[in-house]
Amino acid sequence: MxxxxxxxxxxxxxxxxxxxxxxxxxxxxxxxxxxxxxxxxxxxxxxxxxxxxxxxxxxxxxxxxxxxxxxxxxxxxxxxxxxxxxxxxxxxxxxxxxxxxEFMHTTEVSRLLNSLIMYFAYFLRLVELILIRRDELNGNMGIIQSEQTVETRRMFSIHLSQYRMLVGRNYSVILMDEGKVDHSNKCGSITISDNLIQEQFLAVATQIVWISMHRMAYDVIEMEMNRLFRSEHFIINKPGYLKFTAAEKSLLYGRRNKIVNCLAQVSPLIQELEHVPNEDLPILWIGERKYCGTDIRIATLELEYIVPNQQLHLIDVSRGIMGHPKRFYDTLLNLNWSAVREEHYSLENDPYHILRQPHLQLPNINEPTIRIMSKHCEHFLKLHRMNExxxxxxxxxxxxxxxxxxxxxxxxxxxxxxxxxxxxxxxxxxxxxxxxxxxxxxxxxxxxxx
Structure with missing residues (x-):
């Protein structure tokens, strides 16, 4: 040969x-x-x-x-x-x-995976916040929550719900596109052939997100991936899976999450699209139309979504290993700290967020009021991303x-x-x-x- x-x-x-x-x-x-x-x-x-x-x-x-x-x-x-x-x-x-x-190389799947990586980058930070908060409450010097803390957590939940809308939008495009994956999103209505493709895609998507997130929190990613595309009915009792309280679930899963009978259950991704607030409607057009308006939150989401992975460092956004130089990683995309040390990065000079830990930016508590007063203009430009x-x-x-x-x-x-x-x-x-x-x-x- x-x-x-x-x-x-x-x-x-x-x-x-x-x-x-x-x-x-x-x-x-x-x-x-x-x-x-x-x-x-x-x-x-x-x-x-x-x-x-x-x-x-x-x-x-x-x-x-x-x-x-x-x-x-x-x-x-x-x-x-x-x-x-x-x-x-x-x-x-x-x-x-x-x-x-062929399915894994389609444009629709590429967009879905991109939005999934965005979602889990934010979701894992919220899970870490919850675990830190548990330690604060269970210790001898427990910290009492203030009204401002509750409002901040509510804003975090709203932001996570917006990322979930992007994933749901891209997923619904695949569901409605004939010839890709054509199956119902309810339990008991999936054919054997379509169910096989869905099972394989969920397994591959879990691996892609896990590797993209530096191979961290595997059990959390696997559990949330199954919940997103199916429901909590399909989450098994695995020893590594976290157990969330009702208050923690409301923060992570959002107010749209509802658990009903298995035969009538709809996946959380579709639930997010059933009742979209008026101010969040432009989210459904992110990546398709260029947003024209004064809503800073929509503009921020659009920027994160449309900027290619290789240029994320230009907008100072961290999304796992995306946009990092290959010279820092081996074939299996494991980080080589020896190669990183040769670059002499510091907390002040860290364009790829390798030394700086991913963090949650504190939102403006008055953001909902400001967004309602924002102006949405008619779009003039359509966006198109090339995909071979x-x-x-x-x-x-x-x-x-x-x-x-x-x-x-x-x-x-x-x-x-x-x-x-x-x-x-x-x-x-x-x-x-x-x-x-x-x-x-x-x-x-x-x-x-x-």
Whole structure:
């Protein structure tokens, strides 16, 4: 098998554990693929096993066949496509169907994942606030809540509800779009085929959000993801899941959340769209129309949504690993603190929010009154974000992922001497000059359009 990629760029990352061998009185390395315990190799999401780590051979294959090419726009920056490609490489082989792979590369799913990452970036901060508040109330020196504290928490809940509206809007577009996912949102009315796609999407979306959030709070993300797209009826009693009180649920889930009989239950995402306040109606057009008005909250939400991931640092917004330089991360998108220390960042000079911890900005308590008095003008501009559909060649690669990995494993183990020897003995030539020039102009034209 001849590869068109250079072997000199093969990563040196290898996952495993070091242990002390008493017999030889020395350190030994045990790779994860040799471990008997599957907990070190896999992580289970909604009953499906995703790879937690990869071998050196799998890493080389991923870079050469499935990672975003170097000719992509802003290749040196982490964007949602990078996380999506990694999760598709780590997902179980039963997910490798043409319908599901094409579905994950649609514009509608890309927008839904973008809004989900926005939502969970804010949701996890509120969960942390709740846990801190628990410690304050349960300690010996309990702090009494003031009226101002209650109003602040109410504003936090309203802001989270607005992020949930964005997710619900994007999700409803997929529900109404024929040929993508066409299933009812109520319990007991989902066909076997559609239910399978929904189950697979929720598992992949959970992994994408979890990796995007620095692999933090996995159980919280998995629990909330199932609640959002289904309801609390589908949340299982897992040991790692948090238990929220009624007051905490009202803060996190909003006033629109209602629990009824399973057959009549509607998912929280759809509930948010059933009764949208008049001042929040422009949220449903974010990303489609350019907002013209004086409502600062709508303008802020629009800015966060339409700014590409690679430019988030320009508006000083933190959204997990999105927009961070790739040089700070390994293949599995784990942060390498040694590389960060070489940049000599400080709290005053931290454009990517790596040293600064994500925080909640205190809202204006009088914001609802100000928003009601805001003026909404007629829109003049429509927004359109470019999203490349998957090519036939790339689709074929994803469908043949398992065979590519199994057939390439032997090549990875060949040493440098034998590889050079094989290259010298190879008498085949590369592509013709015209093809090279044509490919060059295609790349340049695409980058100029973006």
């Amino acid at each position: 001849k590869s068109t990629h250079s072997w000199r760029n093969a990563p040196t990352y290898q996952s495993g554990n070091w242990y002390w061998d008493k017999k030889s009185d020395s350190l030994h390395f045990e790779a994860h693929n040799d471990l008997k315990d599957e907990m070190d190799r896999y992580i289970e999401t909604n009953g499906y096993k995703f790879l937690r780590t990869i071998t050196t051979a799998e890493e080389v294959i991923f870079h050469q066949n499935f990672a975003r090419p170097e000719t992509s726009y802003d290749y040196e920056t982490i964007v949602s496509i990078d996380v999506r490609n990694l999760v598709l490489f780590l997902m179980p082989k039963e997910f490798l169907t043409k319908k599901f792979i 559909s998957i090519s036939r060649k790339m689709l074929s690669k994803w469908l043949r992922r398992e065979s590519i990995i199994s057939s390439a494993n032997g090549m990875v183990g060949v040493d440098i001497y034998n590889r050079c020897k094989n290259d010298l003995a190879d008498s085949s030539y590369g592509p013709p000059i015209r093809e090279i020039i044509s490919n060059y102009f295609k790349v340049v034209t695409k980058l100029r359009k973006e």
